[in-house]
Amino acid sequence: MSTVDYTSDEIMTVTAARQLRNGAVCFVGIGLPSAACNLARMTHAPDLVLIYESGTVGTRPTVLPLSIGDSELAETAAAVIPLPEIFTHYLQRGRVDVGFLGAAQIDRYGNLNSTVIGDYAHPTVRLPGAGGAPEIATHAREVLVIIKQSPRTFVPQLDFRTSCGYLEGNGARRAALCPGRGPRAVITDFGVLRPHPETDELQLTALYPGVTVEAARKATGWPLQVAAELEALAPPEPADLVSLRDLHARTRAAHASPVRISLPVATRR
Amino acid sequence: MELLTLADAIQRHVRDGQSIALEGFTHLIPHAAGHEIIRQGRRNLHLIRMTPDLVYDQMIGMGCANRLTFSWGGNPGVGSLHRLRDAIATDWPAPLAIVEHSHAEMAVAYQAGASGLPCGLMRRYADTDLARLPAAPLRSIQCPFTGASLAAVRAINPDVTILHAQQVDAAGNVLIRGILGAAKEAAMAAERLLVTVEEQVERFDADMNAVVLPAATVTAVSIVPGGAYPSYAQGYYPRDNRFYIDWDDISRDRQTFTAWMEKHVMSLRDHEEHLRVLGVAA
Numbered sequence: 001m002s003t004v005d006y007t008s009d010e011i012m013t014v015t016a017a018r019q020l021r022n023g024a025v026c027f028v029g030i031g032l033p034s035a036a037c038n039l040a041r042m043t044h045a046p047d048l049v050l051i052y053e054s055g056t057v058g059t060r061p062t063v064l065p066l067s068i069g070d071s072e073l074a075e076t077a078a079a080v081i082p083l084p085e086i087f088t089h090y091l092q093r094g095r096v097d098v099g100f101l102g103a104a105q106i107d108r109y110g111n112l113n114s115t116v117i118g119d120y121a122h123p124t125v126r127l128p129g130a131g132g133a134p135e136i137a138t139h140a141r142e143v144l145v146i147i148k149q150s151p152r153t154f155v156p157q158l159d160f161r162t163s164c165g166y167l168e169g170n171g172a173r174r175a176a177l178c179p180g181r182g183p184r185a186v187i188t189d190f191g192v193l194r195p196h197p198e199t200d201e202l203q204l205t206a207l208y209p210g211v212t213v214e215a216a217r218k219a220t221g222w223p224l225q226v227a228a229e230l231e232a233l234a235p236p237e238p239a240d241l242v243s244l245r246d247l248h249a250r251t252r253a254a255h256a257s258p259v260r261i262s263l264p265v266a267t268r269r
Numbered sequence: 270m271e272l273l274t275l276a277d278a279i280q281r282h283v284r285d286g287q288s289i290a291l292e293g294f295t296h297l298i299p300h301a302a303g304h305e306i307i308r309q310g311r312r313n314l315h316l317i318r319m320t321p322d323l324v325y326d327q328m329i330g331m332g333c334a335n336r337l338t339f340s341w342g343g344n345p346g347v348g349s350l351h352r353l354r355d356a357i358a359t360d361w362p363a364p365l366a367i368v369e370h371s372h373a374e375m376a377v378a379y380q381a382g383a384s385g386l387p388c389g390l391m392r393r394y395a396d397t398d399l400a401r402l403p404a405a406p407l408r409s410i411q412c413p414f415t416g417a418s419l420a421a422v423r424a425i426n427p428d429v430t431i432l433h434a435q436q437v438d439a440a441g442n443v444l445i446r447g448i449l450g451a452a453k454e455a456a457m458a459a460e461r462l463l464v465t466v467e468e469q470v471e472r473f474d475a476d477m478n479a480v481v482l483p484a485a486t487v488t489a490v491s492i493v494p495g496g497a498y499p500s501y502a503q504g505y506y507p508r509d510n511r512f513y514i515d516w517d518d519i520s521r522d523r524q525t526f527t528a529w530m531e532k533h534v535m536s537l538r539d540h541e542e543h544l545r546v547l548g549v550a551a
Contacts, residue, residue: 030345030346031346053372054294054295054296054448054450055294055448055449055450056448065346066345066346066347066508066510066513066514067295067345067346067508067510067513068294068295068345069294069295069296069345069448069450070295070507070508070510071296071447071448071501071503071507071508073448074296074447074448074503080447080448080449081449082449082450082451082453082454083294083319083372083376083449083450083451084376084377084379084380084451084454087372087373087376087377088373088376088377091373092373092391092392115369115398115399120398120402122358123357123358126342126349126353126354126357126358127343128341128342128343128349128350129339129340129341129342129343129369130340130341130369130370130371130372130397130399131320131340131341131371131372132341132371132372132373133371134371134373134397134399135371135372135373135391137395138393138395139392160398161396161397161398162397162398162399163397164395164396164397167395167396173395176395176396178395179392254510255510255511255514256511257511258509258511259498259499259506259507259508259509259511259512259549260506260549260550260551261494261495261498261505261506261544261549261550261551262550262551263494263495263541263544263550263551264468264494
């Protein structure tokens with residue numbers, strides 16, 4: 001059991017999946033969040049309701065979508081609705097329990113940057129931008145963040161604040177009357193951080209097997225606070241790894257299959 | 270509604286300097302129409318799309334645009350749009366001004382445009398830097414009934430919206446099935462609406478609540494089988510995820526990109542040839 005090999009992506013995905021309770025309505029992003037949500041749905045949370053911003057509600061894909069609007073999502077959905085309604089009728093109306101976000105940078109209060117590294121007008125790296133993130137961060141009852149931890153990603157000062165965490169901390173988010181509670185957990189390749197109940201500052205609350213506090217500190221661009229009681233996270237269960245690897249294998253096979261389009265014999269004008 | 274070849278539809282209805290929205294969220298992206306605009310050499314377009322995707326990466330890289338309004342500019346599940354990045358960072362092949370939204374803002378802006386309103390409203394509680402950008406078409410206002418602080422987003426009304434759809438019927442009505450994105454809102458917000466479709470049918474076999482753009486709302490329809498490829502058309506062909514992954518290498522380098530566009534778009538007559546050269550047409 002202790003000799004099971006796993007990658008950091010795998011333990012992040014499994015740890016994120018464990019944060020999801022059965023029956024929750026979850027707003028899903030592409031990549032690790034999508035893998036985590038579908039792993040949860042295929043294991044301990046079969047009634048998880050997955051919403052993808054393209055307009056699919058209650059979708060149950062058997063392979064992971066490459067894009068947020070793959071046909072797999074529509075074909076397995078309870079409802080396919082116009083995209084504006086996802087953001088108005090569901091998110092803004094308060095019908096989303098959990099929002100899942102990634103980012104290029106995070107600060108100590110869980111604010112996120114997915115827009116630009118460097119100066120906005122003359123960027124060092126131009127990132128894709130906001131997408132659904134600002135409103136997910138604002139309106140989802142709670143937010144889970146998945147992000148790899150390094151001094152480049154865990155920064156003292158964001159280059160751009162795309163989405164709100166706890167703003168300047170110490171209750172600033174509540175004072176701003178943000179409807180959602182904010183980031184409940186930040187899942188990294190070292191462990192899990194959670195906000196301090198008073199200051200809102202992220203503190204290390206759990207570590208993966210074989211990871212040290214010192215290593216986590218070195219990977220953080222500010223003096224990292226550590227919870228008084230640090231939880232030792234269990235490695236992924238072999239059954240979880242089997243489910244996750246099967247899911248990725250099905251996905252790779254699906255994405256590699258060639259597309260053929262039958263053209264009518266005489267479409268020439 | 271007028272039935273035109275795609276070349277004629279673009280020739281007649283898309284002019285240099287216009288604002289145009291090719292919509293369709295991952296699904297039904299009108300790639301054939303984008304290629305035809307590139308072939309016809311349109312310039313100084315204000316391109317509007319929630320997710321620029323490969324179609325705008327190509328149009329920007331081929332010098333069609335001087336302005337982009339968008340809300341998420343990546344290659345979904347793959348990474349960056351390299352031509353978009355290059356245009357923003359180094360003005361290649363031309364300077365590109367950007368107006369940047371969140372998805373929710375842009376959806377509301379289309380809804381407002383489609384409803385004849387000058388702006389749309391959103392609940393906005395916590396400040397982000399998006400709202401502080403100099404070009405942000407976003408203002409804070411107070412609800413006259415509750416006093417709540419709201420965000421007003423300026424309406425989007427494209428000169429021309431272009432969609433891809435599954436079918437046109439004998440009367441010129443257009444049927445869209447599957448993931449809609451903000452296609453309907455972008456259509457109703459536009460001055461003119463061009464649509465490419467997979468096929469023409471006598472009448473639709475669809476539920477009465479299916480999304481139909483009545484002929485009276487459509488300026489012109491062109492029959493272009495495979496017209497969304499490498500995006501997809503529900504019920505006709507899947508998204509070519511392999512091609513989206515391959516685009517990362519094709520587009521990374523300016524020369525490789527230009528050579529690919531020359532071989533697969535510029536030197537070809539139409540989308541049917543494009544699909545045959547790519548080996549996608551069966």
